[in-house]
Amino acid sequence: MITIRAIGSMTLVAASVLIGSCVAATAEPAAARLDPETAITRSRQAIGRAISDYTLTDSNDVRLSLSSYRGKPLVISLIYTSCSSICPPTTQHLMKAVNEARRIIGSDRFEILTIGFDARHDTPTRLAQFAAIQGVKFSNWRLASGDSDTLDGLLRELGFSFEGAAGGFDHIAQTTIIDREGRIFRQVYGDDFPLQVFIEPLKDVVYGSAASLSLSGFIDRIKFICTAYDPGAGRYRIDYGLVFGSIIAACSLLIFGSILVREWRRSMRA
Secondary structure, three states: OEEEOOOHHHOEOOEOEEEEEOOOOOOOOOOOOOOHHHHHHHHHHOOOOEOOOOEEEEOOOOEEEHHHHOOOOEEEEEEOOOOOOOHHHHHHHHHHHHHHHHHHHOOOOOEEEEEEOOOOOOOHHHHHHHHHHHOOOOOOEEEEEOOHHHHHHHHHHHOOOEEEEOOEEEEEOEEEEEOOOOEEEEEEEOOOOOHHHHHHHHHHHHHHHHOOOOHHHHHHHHHHHHEEEEOOOOEEEEOHHHHHHHHHHHHHHHHHHHHHHHHHHHHHHO
């Protein structure tokens, strides 16, 4: 495994970028190695790109179309099922982050899809075994894979890089957050990324794009503004001071607006 830190404009808050080689103990040298800088550049260039409607097969051997996720934010993680070093801890850490996100955002506000990128070996059975071993039990989390052509196109659009290595693959540890319209919003790197690096952009795509003049939209904006990370507790919480302040500010605006409308009507009658 190679651990590097992104530099310059690629720096993420306290986050390192991992290139994992999930290989068995062997003296045989790796056939190819990823260049970390090139891999990160390719990944970041994918931000803003719309993902095409690929059809995969999930761990229950059921066909899965990516278009079925339109209208709801989607988190995509990329693994291969025979990986024994990077993919399991990455999945475990993502489960903790998803659990916290479900707690503060809602269990039905976003979806998670783990994609097995080893087209030859990531069968539905292997994906189901991986999910069972890792303890993936969330109702909004599915695992899927596809044929080589499908995966080649999808991974290219996601900006995901990997190379064959002795006994496995060298690959970038990447989690992708996709917005409601199916566009890549943020890339998250590493197998132990800070919680905020994942949840803050997820809040953006769940709350920010759902803003409306409805009551639910107003509540979403309050949650977006008032949900803050507590470094002491290592988790998110609602800052009720901000909640009450936001409510008071909103009421003040409504009162001020009603006064303006009343005075405007009075002047029109005069």
